[in-house]
Amino acid sequence: MEQERKALLTVQDLGIDFGGLTAVNSLNLTVYDKEIAGLIGPNGAGKTTVFNMLTKVYEPTRGTILFDGQDTANQSVVDMSRAGIARTFQNIRLFSKLSVLDNVKAGFHNREAYSPASAVLRLPVFRKKEAVIEEEALKLLSIFSLSEEKDTLASNLPYGAQRRLEIARALATKPKLLLLDEPAAGMNPQETEELMDMIRSVRDRFAIAILLIEHDMKLVMGICERITVLNYGMMLAEGTPEEIRSNPDVIKAYLGE
Amino acid sequence: MDFLSYLINGLSLGSVYAIIALGYTMVYGIAKMLNFAHGDVIMVGAYVVFFAISSFHMPLAVGLLLSIAVCTVLGITIERLAYKPLRQASSLSVLITAIGVSYFLQNAAQLFWSSSTKVFPSVLSNGALQLGGLSISYLTLVTIGTCILVMACLMLFINHTSTGRAMRACSEDKGAATLMGINVNLIISITFAIGSGLAAIASVLLCAAYPSVYPTLGAMPGIKAFTAAVFGGIGSIPGAFLGGLLLGIIEIFAKAYISTQLSDAIVFAVLIIVLLIRPTGLLGRRIREKV
Numbered sequence: 223m224e225q226e227r228k229a230l231l232t233v234q235d236l237g238i239d240f241g242g243l244t245a246v247n248s249l250n251l252t253v254y255d256k257e258i259a260g261l262i263g264p265n266g267a268g269k270t271t272v273f274n275m276l277t278k279v280y281e282p283t284r285g286t287i288l289f290d291g292q293d294t295a296n297q298s299v300v301d302m303s304r305a306g307i308a309r310t311f312q313n314i315r316l317f318s319k320l321s322v323l324d325n326v327k328a329g330f331h332n333r334e335a336y337s338p339a340s341a342v343l344r345l346p347v348f349r350k351k352e353a354v355i356e357e358e359a360l361k362l363l364s365i366f367s368l369s370e371e372k373d374t375l376a377s378n379l380p381y382g383a384q385r386r387l388e389i390a391r392a393l394a395t396k397p398k399l400l401l402l403d404e405p406a407a408g409m410n411p412q413e414t415e416e417l418m419d420m421i422r423s424v425r426d427r428f429a430i431a432i433l434l435i436e437h438d439m440k441l442v443m444g445i446c447e448r449i450t451v452l453n454y455g456m457m458l459a460e461g462t463p464e465e466i467r468s469n470p471d472v473i474k475a476y477l478g479e
Numbered sequence: 480m481d482f483l484s485y486l487i488n489g490l491s492l493g494s495v496y497a498i499i500a501l502g503y504t505m506v507y508g509i510a511k512m513l514n515f516a517h518g519d520v521i522m523v524g525a526y527v528v529f530f531a532i533s534s535f536h537m538p539l540a541v542g543l544l545l546s547i548a549v550c551t552v553l554g555i556t557i558e559r560l561a562y563k564p565l566r567q568a569s570s571l572s573v574l575i576t577a578i579g580v581s582y583f584l585q586n587a588a589q590l591f592w593s594s595s596t597k598v599f600p601s602v603l604s605n606g607a608l609q610l611g612g613l614s615i616s617y618l619t620l621v622t623i624g625t626c627i628l629v630m631a632c633l634m635l636f637i638n639h640t641s642t643g644r645a646m647r648a649c650s651e652d653k654g655a656a657t658l659m660g661i662n663v664n665l666i667i668s669i670t671f672a673i674g675s676g677l678a679a680i681a682s683v684l685l686c687a688a689y690p691s692v693y694p695t696l697g698a699m700p701g702i703k704a705f706t707a708a709v710f711g712g713i714g715s716i717p718g719a720f721l722g723g724l725l726l727g728i729i730e731i732f733a734k735a736y737i738s739t740q741l742s743d744a745i746v747f748a749v750l751i752i753v754l755l756i757r758p759t760g761l762l763g764r765r766i767r768e769k770v
Contacts, residue, residue, distance in 0.1 A: 277658055303660030315655040317648045328648040331641055332660035348640070355641065395660050 227254035229288075230399055230431050231276070236285035237455075238275060245271045246455040249285070253399060258425055258432045260446035262439075262466075264475060267452040269435045270312060273401050276433075277309055278302045290398060304332055306398035310388040312407060312435075318377035322368055322387055325376050326359040329394025359394065365427070366390045366420075382413050386420070393428060400424070402434040406441050414438055418445050443467065451475070480612050485735045486728060491619040493727020494626030495688070498681040499704030500711070500719035501633065502674030508650045508714040509670045512570065515577040516557060518701015519584035520675050522694060524550045524682035525599070526592055529692045532600050539602045539683075546679040554675025555668050563664070581698075588694035599690035602683070622684045629677060630720050637716060642669060650714070703730075706750050712763025721761060 233251040237244065246268040253259045261269050274280040276287060278299045287294045289305055297305065308329075317325050340348045363369045366386040371379060376387060385405060392400055405421070406414045418441055425432055436442045442449060443463040451458040451466060453475045459466060466472055499521060506514045524546045531542030561580050565573045607616045637643035648656040649666045657663050685700060686692060703726060711722025726746060733745040753761065 279654070279658070299657040300660055300662050303658060309658060311655070315652055317651045317655070319651055320644070320647055324644055324647070327641070328644050328656070328661065329659050331645050331648075352639075352641070391659065 227257065229253070230255045230257075230290060231433070232286075232288040233276075234286050234288075236272070236275060236282050236287065238271060238280055238283045244455055246275070246452075249452070249457050250460075251450055251457075253431050253433050255398075256425060256429055256431055257447050258421065258434070258445050260442045260449040261433060261435050261452065262437075262442055262449060263452035263458070266454075268455040269452055270403060271455075272452070273309060273403055273435065276302070276401060277307055300332070303395055303397075306396070307401065308392035308395045308397035308399075309401035310385075310392055310403055310405065312403040314384050314388055316376040316384055316388060316391070318375065320376060321373050322376055322379065323359055323363065323372040325387055325391050326362050326394045327355050329391045330355045330358065333394075333396055362390045362394060381408060385409070385417075389420075389424065393424070397430060399431045399433065402432060402436075404435055404437065406436055406438045409438075411440075414441055417441070421445055481735070483613055484615075485731050487613075487615055487619060487623075489728030489731035490724060491622045491688070491727070492731060493707075493724035494622045495681050495684050495700065495723075496704045496707045496726050497626050497720045497723025498629055498677050498684070499700060500708040500723045501629070501716065502677050503705050503708040504711070504713055504716060504719040505646075505670050505674050507708070508716075509646055510558075510562065510667050512562065512573045513577060513705070514562075514671075514674070515574070515701070515705075516561075516580035516584060517674065517678060518697035518699075518704070519581050519588075520550050520553055520557075520678040520697065521682045521685065521700060522588060522692075522697035523553055523584060524679035525686050525692045525696055526588065527679070528683055528686065529597055529599055532602065533597075543679070543683050546682065547676045550675040550679035550682075551672045554671040554678075558668060558671040563667075585694045585698070592694070594694055597692040599686040599692050601687075601690065603687050618687050622688070625680065625684060626720075626723075629680065630716075633673075633716060642666070646670060703746070706747065709760055710750050710753055712760030715760070715762045718760055718762035725761075 229252050231251070231253040233249060236249040236251070237247045239245065249272065251261075251272075261272060263269055271280065275282045278294070278297055278301070289307065292305065294302065294305070317328060320328065360369065360372070363372055366389065368383060368387060368390065371383065376384065379387060389400070389402070389405070402421070406417055409417060421432060421434070422445060424430070434446070446463060448461065449463060449466045450460045451472050458475055459469045459472050461469070499517065502517050503514065506512065506517070527546040527549045528542040531537045531545050532539060537545070557580055561576050562573060565576060603618045603621060605616070607614045608620065637646060645656065645661045645666050646669070648659070648661060649663050653663050681700070704723065707722035707726040708719045709722070710726060711718030711720070729749055730742050730746050733742040737745060757763070
């Protein structure tokens with residue numbers, strides 16, 4: 223069934239060295255359209271480094287990243303965002319001094335750009351675009367039940383709401399692929415449960431693919447259709463949750479001999 | 480009556496400081512650097528207006544627009560050539576580069592236009608508004624009015640436009656902003672453009688009040704405005720406004736009531752006291768170290 227789906231992201235033989243240290247090596251990874259995929263591995267396995275390469279925060283030393291049919295060599299971070307990759311962060315990185323609404327609006331920056339000159343002159347194009355941004359931002363906030371807090375400073379939101387806002391802000395860039403870096407970190411089981419429902423509904427509603435890094439095995443096994451396991455920067459295994467759960471190498475990496 | 484008149488003079492001087500301080504504070508807020516060449520952009524702006532009016536007999540408004548255009552381009556060019564290559568360098572390298580750019584501009588001005596002082600033509604009518612026993616010159620009114628207008632426009636721009644939002648986002652977290660598709664280099668260029676354009680406006684107000692143009696003209700107002708920005712809380716736009724106005728008022732009061740010679744010393748003493756009590760300035764935010 224997977225073969226029928228279109229590959230959105232194809233990573234081949236990806237690797238990166240920091241000085242003499244190889245952080246990630248020969249990684250192959252495919253994410254299909256509208257799929258929820260997982261990237262797991264013990265601490266320090268290089269998972270976040272992979273996200274940083276996919277978004278071009280780090281330039282890979284080796285390998286290719288094909289996104290939406292395009293080779294992304296020489297693309298900048300902004301190019302990747304425009305191409306349709308958005309992400310959240312392991313330790314939340316909201317614009318904490320901006321209101322909740324402005325955080326989401328900042329995500330629309332590239333999509334609904336108008337020139338600063340038209341803003342100064344308050345031309346109709348400025349007002350129209352601002353109105354579109356406002357409407358779309360409010361729509362996103364209501365999906366993530368943040369409408370009531372729209373004028374609150376992001377830093378004053380409770381933790382769980384900050385996590386939701388980060389996802390809303392990422393979706394404002396209208397991605398085709400959403401990268402979630404430990405979305406359940408710091409959440410209690412009840413919140414994690416809600417998060418799982420939310421991730422699924424985001425995928426269905428926005429028709430996008432999601433690749434997530436997570437330590438919470440219940441979440442990973444519960445919502446990911448395919449999982450890639452990293453260990454010491456190397457790909458250890460790849461498969462469905464059932465295959466991963468019974469893979470002896472994975473068990474060894476996680477539990478030791 | 481004297482008190483009121485000093486206060487108004489202080490507000491007028493403070494308005495010029497505030498407009499210059501906005502340039503310092505915006506660049507600091509977004510590029511996280513102290514652009515010590517900012518004062519010298521004022522100097523270039525003053526020369527442009529001077530030549531436009533004296534040599535080319537242009538009207539003041541045209542001279543001002545020309546000066547804004549030249550300073551804007553100058554600001555963007557300085558950033559691209561001198562600061563952008565140092566984006567990843569330590570803040571000390573950038574600071575020293577800024578001082579270097581400052582000397583470069585001063586010496587270039589000396590080379591092109593000689594070090595002799597040029598007399599700025601009187602551009603605004605010398606009339607004054609009589610209010611009871613109080614006489615307020617039109618220049619004072621124009622200066623204060625310009626400052627309020629500039630401040631209002633800037634607040635609207637920063638708080639209610641997409642570019643302004645992107646600027647606030649960049650000021651907080653450039654990495655996250657880039658990942659949201661915001662072109663940080665472009666935003667920094669826009670910031671320098673706005674700051675330098677404001678420097679051009681300040682240069683006209685400054686030269687209308689103190690009508691001499693010379694290569695180091697921008698140094699002292701630059702340092703004072705920088706002080707004002709720190710006083711108000713560097714990085715904060717309302718802080719620069721408040722700091723500028725207060726600094727102007729303190730300076731005029733010190734001149735009037737204490738000593739003309741000591742006025743600058745008193746201004747800087749006040750800064751030191753404020754920083755001892757509130758290290759982040761009047762409206763500055765305390766930075767919490769993340770563990």
